[in-house]
Amino acid sequence: MNGHWQTINYKQGNLIMTSTDQSFEHLLSSVREFIRTECIPYEKEVDLADEIPERIVQxxxxxxxxxxxxxREFGGAGLTSEQLSLVNMEVSQAxxxxxxxxxxxxGIASESLIVDGTPDQKKKYLPKLASGELTGCFALTExxxxxxATAQKTTAIKEGNxxxxxxxxxxxxxxxxxxxxxxxxRTDQTIxxxxxxxxxxxERGTSGLSTSQRYQMMGQRGSPVGEVILENCRVSENAIVGGRPGLGFRTAMKALNKQRINLAGLCIGPAIRLVKEMVDYARTREQFGQAIGEFQLVQQMIAESNLEVYAARALLLETARKRDSGQDVTMEASMCKLLASEMCGRVADRAVQIFGGAGYIAGNVAEQFYRDVRLFRLYEGTSQIHLVNIAKRTMAMMNEVKSA
Ligand SMILES: Cc1cc2nc3c(=O)[nH]c(=O)nc-3n(C[C@H](O)[C@H](O)[C@H](O)COP(=O)(O)OP(=O)(O)OC[C@H]3O[C@@H](n4cnc5c(N)ncnc54)[C@H](O)[C@@H]3O)c2cc1C
Known part of the structure; x- marks a missing residue:
């Protein structure tokens, strides 16, 4: 992409402007600027090197x-779900x-602590996670x-304390x-x-915990993903999140519920970016003596993409506001994640189509994003799992209506 890139600033939702929101507006514009100047120009380099330079991490x-x-009490920004969604749609345009x-x-690596950690655990870890001094991870999948995910085979056997x-x-x-x-x-082998x-x-450094080399991945190169190996890894009972055994899965689901809303924002950002890229290309690429953007079949791909972005964004912000007001959004979070991740896949596919052969060649933005966004339909619940969840909850809801 050329140096004139601007991240797309969709009009903010209907945030009521208070002094807090003015500082949020400032935060959002600093993030936008960072993404524009420090990330987008380096995305090809990161893809090739499979590494984000430490300068950018700093x-x-x-x-x-x-x-x-x-x-905020632990050094973070304490954003609401709605604000976080707006930030997520900005940061994922790179x-x-x-x-x-x-x-x-x-997100997921601090959320378990936030929702269920003991006061001591929060005090010990959250400030360092907020500053980025520590990097956290969430190790559920086996x-x-x-x-x-309930088929956990990793064991934790109690011995004294x-x-x-x-x-x-x-x-x-x-x-x-x-x-x-x-x-x-699994702490209780009988269940x-x-x-x-x-x-x-x-913590890293605990005897018996090690990690593998990073995998070579289809996309999102630069993001280190690997295994966590536990071999007679001995930890104090104080290491249990919240201090009580047996509640881990409930904690995981709470964290994942919020994360699904985050993830929807992360799917919408790339789609916003790709709509901009498609339009730029369609305006400049000429065939049959005219810009390809003049052809209605190309316009259809642009229109369908922008329409779908708008719909996913509206669902996300509505769900985030509902969550902020204390409502249970378990089903809506699944809907957001499913709709946004599937939408993003379709938009990336159309972007490759509009770029034609160039969109299939390494180094092209559509080629890179097409690989990157494929992951969204797999992790934090595959599309099939979200469909099953939505169906289950819809049917339960209908039963409640019937019996009321
Ligand atoms: C790059 C990357 C990063 C990840 N990061 C993390 C992380 O940080 N922490 C973590 O814990 N995990 C992480 N994951 C794991 C991810 O959440 C899992 O890959 C995902 O939950 C799917 O599990 P699976 O790969 O075992 O697929 P499977 O569960 O084996 O599914 C295979 C296929 O079967 C389908 N399927 C399974 N069950 C059903 C059903 N009941 N009905 C219909 N279809 C079904 C699935 O939809 C899928 O199409 C990551 C994965 C990747 C690839």
């Missing part, structure tokens, strides 16, 4: 990106690997516990660079399913 720390969702570097800290953990976690974002691991393990699972906070 810039993320300086800007407070690691702590947006963490409460290749999403950038956001993945700090996204754990301001080789045989993917969509069925300690637990000994054994097992392997796979596909863990930031595991190769993480300092703090939220690890889910199958969610009930016997406990969440532990384990």
């Amino acid at each position: 810039g993320m720390r300086d800007l407070g990106l690691f702590g947006h969702s963490i409460p 290749a999403t690997t950038f956001r993945a570097r700090f996204g754990g800290n301001t 080789p045989n516990a993917g969509s069925d 300690e637990y000994i953990l054994n097992g392997t976690k796979c596909f863990i974002t930031n595991a190769p660079v993480a300092d703090l691991f939220t690890v889910f393990a 199958k399913g969610a009930a016997g699972v406990t969440a532990f906070l384990i």
Whole structure:
């Protein structure tokens, strides 16, 4: 992309302007500027090197990106779900690997602590996660516990005041660079399913915890993803999130619920960017003596893409506001994640189509984003799992209406 890139500033939702919102507007414009000047110009370089330069990571720390969702009392920005959604739609207009570097800290890797941590655990870890001094990760998935995350095989056996953990976690974002691991393990071997699972906070350097090399991935290159290996890893019972065993799966679901709203924002940002890229290209590329943007079949792809972005954005902001007002948005969070991730895949596909052969060649923005956004339909609940969830909740809702 050329140096004239501007991130697209969709008009803000209907945030009521208070002094807090004015400072939020300032935060949002600083983020926009950082993405425009420090990330977008380097996205091809990062894709090739499979590494984000430390200078950029430090810039993320300086800007407070690691702590947006963490409460202010622990050094974060304490953003609401709506504000976080607006930020997510900005940060993900650059290749999403950038956001993945700090996204754990301001999402899934801190959320378990925020919702269920003890006061001591929060005090010890949240300020360092907010500043980016520590990188966190969320280690739930195992080789045989993917969509069925309740099938946890990692064990945590109690011995005195300690637990000994054994097992392997796979596909863990930031595991190769993480300092703090939220690890889910089965503490009660007599119970199958969610009930016997406990969440532990384990620091790198703890004997028995190691991480693999990063995987070579289809996209989001620069985002280190790997395994967490636990071999007789001994931790104090104080490492249990919230201090009580057996509640880990409930904690994981609370964190994932919020994360699904975050993720919807992260799917909408790339789609916004791609609409801009499509339009720019369609205006300048000429065939049959005219700009391809003059052809109505090309216009259809642009129109359908912008329409879908708008719809996903509206659903996201509505859901985020509902969550902020204290309503249960479990089903809506699934809807947001499903709609936005599927939409983003379709927009990326259309972007490749509009770029023609150039869109298939390495180094083209559509080619890179097409690979990057494929992940969205797989993690934090595959599309099929969200469809199943939505169906289940819709049917339960209808039953309630019938019996009322
Ligand atoms: C790059 C990357 C980063 C990740 N980061 C993390 C992380 O930080 N932490 C973490 O814990 N995990 C992480 N994951 C794991 C991710 O959440 C899982 O890959 C995902 O939950 C799917 O599990 P699976 O890969 O085992 O697929 P499976 O569960 O084996 O699914 C395979 C296929 O079967 C379908 N399927 C399964 N069950 C059903 C059903 N009931 N009905 C219909 N279809 C079904 C699925 O939709 C899918 O199409 C990451 C994965 C990747 C690739």
